[in-house]
């Protein structure tokens with residue numbers, strides 16, 4: 366398995382942090398307005414977040430129709446539960462994507478046996494990145510995620526991607542990776558810590 | 569033991585724990601500030617992984633969602649079991665959201681019919697009468713969907729169509745949503761019956777406009793109705809069923 370060469374070190378990137386912070390604040394504000402029943406804010410929030418939510422659903426559940434259902438359910442839940450969002454506990458974007466990930470993983474665990482998923486899991490390719498029109502700042506962030514994934518060890522990266530994109534538990538991932546479960550659990554944690562530092566995530 | 573629990577934080581942020589471990593770790597989170605701080609950062613890190621996979625969703629999703637949003641009350645726990653699903657604090661009423669979405673497609677027929685009749689309103693009194701009925705029902709539809717005890721019963725038809733009954737006992741009401749029904753000739757109608765102790769009581773003969781493939785009907789006087797039945801009857805309906813039901817749905 367080849368290790369992609371990192372373009373830079375693992376240091377925090379400061380160039381994209383300002384726009385990201387601004388973008389995060391916009392999303393937090395929109396979700397606050399959604400919590401007050403503002404349908405226009407909901408529409409704007411959908412426009413900003415739906416490519417990430419739908420893309421994640423597609424990657425995890427694979428089936429386009431199921432992914433559509435997941436995306437709809439997640440956004441309806443965002444509408445219903447926006448009043449419970451607590452910005453002290455995290456960013457709106459994290460809240461929404463955590464809902465989306467949990468929903469997608471629930472669906473994939475219910476629909477497909479582990480062996481079935483193993484056959485269907487697409488190890489390397491994501492959807493065509495160029496298919497989505499993105500702002501330049503957003504695009505740089507996406508490239509940063511890929512670059513930072515490249516700074517992990519093979520086992521860290523595989524454990525994290527099997528869990529996040531494949532919907533596997535760490536026990537299932539350890540079987541697929543033929544590694545000790547306790548080790549895989551630990552690699553998920555130290556891999557995420559390395560990613561956090563590379564991406565400059567503060568909360 | 570506690571040291572071992574700390575190490576679950578990465579797998580937790582990736583949603584990679586079994587249900588039991590997840591519940592155990594969430595108990596731990598409530599008492600461990602260090603894990604809470606780390607979880608918050610690692611959760612945000614995990615969410616960034618979604619950035620590598622953007623994909624534009626089909627346009628129809630947004631239209632359906634905006635329609636659903638207009639008819640869905642916010643932050644109102646509906647009549648699902650109050651016990652937690654065990655999938656975390658952020659997922660309390662997923663089932664309800666899914667249930668609401670499941671019927672929005674059927675409701676589309678209701679509003680399409682209303683809008684179409686509104687355009688043709690001046691043409692004839694019969695149409696105006698039906699429009700008034702639909703407009704009166706609109707509030708009832710919204711009320712049923714957001715009732716605290718709402719539940720859904722459904723039946724599949726041989727041809728692949730379906731009949732769903734969304735019941736709100738607290739409102740003495742139910743919404744019947746029929747999808748992909750077999751097409752009837754001009755000389756037949758669908759008729760919906762409320763079945764209780766005695767003879768079935770006609771609830772409604774599906775109007776000609778709606779009788780082809782889909783239909784939605786609000787029943788606002790369930791009383792002691794135990795089941796909803798749908799039959800094919802001669803045009804205009806019958807005083808009692810003359811054929812076996814194509815669908816019969818128990819409400820309990």
Ligand SMILES: [Zn+2]
Nearest residue numbers: 574600602603
């Ligand atoms: Zn701890």
